Amino acid sequence: MFNNEPHIRSAFDHDLEGVQAMVMKMGGLVETAMLDAAQALDTRDEELAQRVRQGDKVIDALEEQIHTECARLIALRSPTATDLRTVLTVMRMAANLERCGDYAKNLAKRGTILAQMSPIEGATGSIRRMTKVVVLMLKDALDAYIARDPELASDVRQRDREVDQMYNALFREFLTHMLEDARNITACMHLHFIAKNIERVGDHATGIAEQVIYLVQGKLPEDDRPKDSGITALSAASVSGS
Amino acid sequence: MFNNEPHIRSAFDHDLEGVQAMVMKMGGLVETAMLDAAQALDTRDEELAQRVRQGDKVIDALEEQIHTECARLIALRSPTATDLRTVLTVMRMAANLERCGDYAKNLAKRGTILAQMSPIEGATGSIRRMTKVVVLMLKDALDAYIARDPELASDVRQRDREVDQMYNALFREFLTHMLEDARNITACMHLHFIAKNIERVGDHATGIAEQVIYLVQGKLPEDDRPKDSGITALSAASVSGS
Numbered sequence: 001m002f003n004n005e006p007h008i009r010s011a012f013d014h015d016l017e018g019v020q021a022m023v024m025k026m027g028g029l030v031e032t033a034m035l036d037a038a039q040a041l042d043t044r045d046e047e048l049a050q051r052v053r054q055g056d057k058v059i060d061a062l063e064e065q066i067h068t069e070c071a072r073l074i075a076l077r078s079p080t081a082t083d084l085r086t087v088l089t090v091m092r093m094a095a096n097l098e099r100c101g102d103y104a105k106n107l108a109k110r111g112t113i114l115a116q117m118s119p120i121e122g123a124t125g126s127i128r129r130m131t132k133v134v135v136l137m138l139k140d141a142l143d144a145y146i147a148r149d150p151e152l153a154s155d156v157r158q159r160d161r162e163v164d165q166m167y168n169a170l171f172r173e174f175l176t177h178m179l180e181d182a183r184n185i186t187a188c189m190h191l192h193f194i195a196k197n198i199e200r201v202g203d204h205a206t207g208i209a210e211q212v213i214y215l216v217q218g219k220l221p222e223d224d225r226p227k228d229s230g231i232t233a234l235s236a237a238s239v240s241g242s
Numbered sequence: 243m244f245n246n247e248p249h250i251r252s253a254f255d256h257d258l259e260g261v262q263a264m265v266m267k268m269g270g271l272v273e274t275a276m277l278d279a280a281q282a283l284d285t286r287d288e289e290l291a292q293r294v295r296q297g298d299k300v301i302d303a304l305e306e307q308i309h310t311e312c313a314r315l316i317a318l319r320s321p322t323a324t325d326l327r328t329v330l331t332v333m334r335m336a337a338n339l340e341r342c343g344d345y346a347k348n349l350a351k352r353g354t355i356l357a358q359m360s361p362i363e364g365a366t367g368s369i370r371r372m373t374k375v376v377v378l379m380l381k382d383a384l385d386a387y388i389a390r391d392p393e394l395a396s397d398v399r400q401r402d403r404e405v406d407q408m409y410n411a412l413f414r415e416f417l418t419h420m421l422e423d424a425r426n427i428t429a430c431m432h433l434h435f436i437a438k439n440i441e442r443v444g445d446h447a448t449g450i451a452e453q454v455i456y457l458v459q460g461k462l463p464e465d466d467r468p469k470d471s472g473i474t475a476l477s478a479a480s481v482s483g484s
Contacts, residue, residue, distance in 0.1 A: 067330075075326050080317040088313060088333075095337070175431075179424050185417065192431075 033104035038131035041111035042124040052108035059101035066094040137205035156209035163202035275346035280373035283353035284366040294350035301343035379447035398451035405444035
């Protein structure tokens with residue numbers, strides 16, 4: 001039944017398209033969850049935050065489904081070479097998206113708590129802008145996968161630096177608020193965790209982009225992308241703040 | 243050549259054993275990296291911290307090697323059912339371990355920075371104790387995989403609560419130091435990140451344990467394990483601290 005080469009290809013392609021559609025759906029849900037959570041934080045919208053928290057279950061279930069479907073696809077179609085690499089990439093992408101969903105849920109939870117505290121001037125607006133940047137990275141990384149477009153993937157990878165810079169700027173801002181008034185400490189700790197998690201979503205988008213590059217070109221770009229920027233920000237802040 | 247059933251089995255088993263040995267080696271390296279990084283933090287040992295940072299490259303390379311080897315194994319042996327599930331579990335475990343290696347490297351980096359600051363009383367000793375707990379979880383989770391022992395895996399899963407409690411206690415301690423003296427803020431932020439990352443290593447150990455349970459029993463335990471404890475700690479602290 002599976003000895004006819006074109007028939008195998010087409011059955012594999014059909015299955016792969018199905019599982020890719022699930023990943024794209026998952027990506028869309030994660031993007032919406034991130035934007036909604038950031039909006040709920042900014043407008044203190046308790047109901048919207050609650051919806052985001054509930055919605056993470058759907059995202060988690062989709063990941064499990066993608067994982068199962070990919071395993072089924074491998075067992076049934078025995079893909080090799082590029083086809084196998086593609087299926088394994090899809091599984092990794094789904095794992096990345098699942099983590100991003102967790103971050104959106106965490107953002108929504110912290111938003112609910114922050115709504116009970118005095119606001120920190122300008123903070124939630126900045127967080128919302130940073131969220132929009134990483135969500136676009138996520139979207140472009142998934143589009144790069146579908147189009148097998150290494151240029152777009154490289155572009156996503158480059159934009160991660162911008163996110164790191166936004167995170168560093170926010171970090172210094174929060175630290176200043178904490179140093180100025182100890183009553184800001186708790187709120188700023190929450191805000192800082194939020195900023196860090198959004199930065200991590202950017203890292204996951206970059207991870208997806210790198211997998212696309214690897215899939216198309218068979219190797220990863222050689223230059224190391226910048227990492228652990230938070231540590232640098234904290235060192236710099238410790239100099240200026242002490 | 244691969245039509246003889248027992249021959250396929252034995253070739254698959256042979257390959258699987260090879261890749262499992264790599265995962266165990268990776269696990270050992272991650273455990274040592276975590277313990278060394280915590281020791282370097284506690285004893286302000288710059289040289290040891292540097293060695294941990296360098297060592298992460300080896301861990302990353304092992305993950306890539308395991309990933310490639312698993313892909314080769316799938317393509318060559320076309321495993322199905324439990325065999326396929328096992329290979330996919332091995333890939334997921336390697337990804338978990340790779341993240342833990344990143345956390346160890348991050349701990350070492352922050353240790354280097356903290357060595358330049360005034361010590362926070364008792365903090366690094368507590369961090370070291372917490373590290374020992376999560377490292378043992380990681381070791382037991384991997385042992386549970388090798389022995390296909392769901393009891394041991396369940397035990398690891400239960401111990402994650404203990405880690406969450408240790409994290410919450412540390413968190414409150416650091417917050418108290420920050421509220422007491424603004425000059426402690428920067429060091430406490432680093433310490434807090436460290437504690438959070440160690441807690442995440444516990445989450446990864448739990449993740450591996452759950453994959454073992456899934457592999458052996460075909461389903462995950464139904465009860466949700468506790469999550470996002472950091473948020474709760476921060477809420478509680480905000481009440482007592484304001």
